[in-house]
Amino acid sequence: MTEAKSVSEKRDPLVEEFLRYLANERNASPRTLKAYRQALAAFGTENKTSWKKCTADDFRDYLFALMKRAQARSYVRLQFSALRSFYQFLTARKRLRHNPVREVQLPKIEKKLPLVLTRQQVEELLTAPTRETKKRSAPVWMPLRDVAIMELFYSS
Numbered sequence: 001m002t003e004a005k006s007v008s009e010k011r012d013p014l015v016e017e018f019l020r021y022l023a024n025e026r027n028a029s030p031r032t033l034k035a036y037r038q039a040l041a042a043f044g045t046e047n048k049t050s051w052k053k054c055t056a057d058d059f060r061d062y063l064f065a066l067m068k069r070a071q072a073r074s075y076v077r078l079q080f081s082a083l084r085s086f087y088q089f090l091t092a093r094k095r096l097r098h099n100p101v102r103e104v105q106l107p108k109i110e111k112k113l114p115l116v117l118t119r120q121q122v123e124e125l126l127t128a129p130t131r132e133t134k135k136r137s138a139p140v141w142m143p144l145r146d147v148a149i150m151e152l153f154y155s156s
Helices: 013-024 030-046 056-068 073-092 119-131 141-155
Strands: none
Touching: 013 030, 013 073, 030 056, 030 073, 056 073, 119 141
């Protein structure tokens, strides 16, 4: 296959060489290899330009296409992680002078707020040690110790 051929053709030698590099030299897991193969193939079906002729605009178009399809930002970042690694590989192996993926700015991952307990749940949690009936005779101070530990955990 020549370099002028489409990116989307099966068993692209550049992609295969990159995946061998990941497996052998970087010790990538089979799941990483599968995800990267799928990401590179997905870009190849979307963009028919050869790897060496792709520009930053090609990658921006792909980014916008993914965003239009309402893909999760984490998925978009995974796709571009594979593309970035692939182009870093190409530039490091002297096959490419310039890495066009570096020029593409990705959307940030949305930060999710942590789940918080309700006031009632906190009260139940803090009073649980005093409500607990022990089958064996426990020292009187033990439930108080447990309450103190729970309050310490809750406050930190």
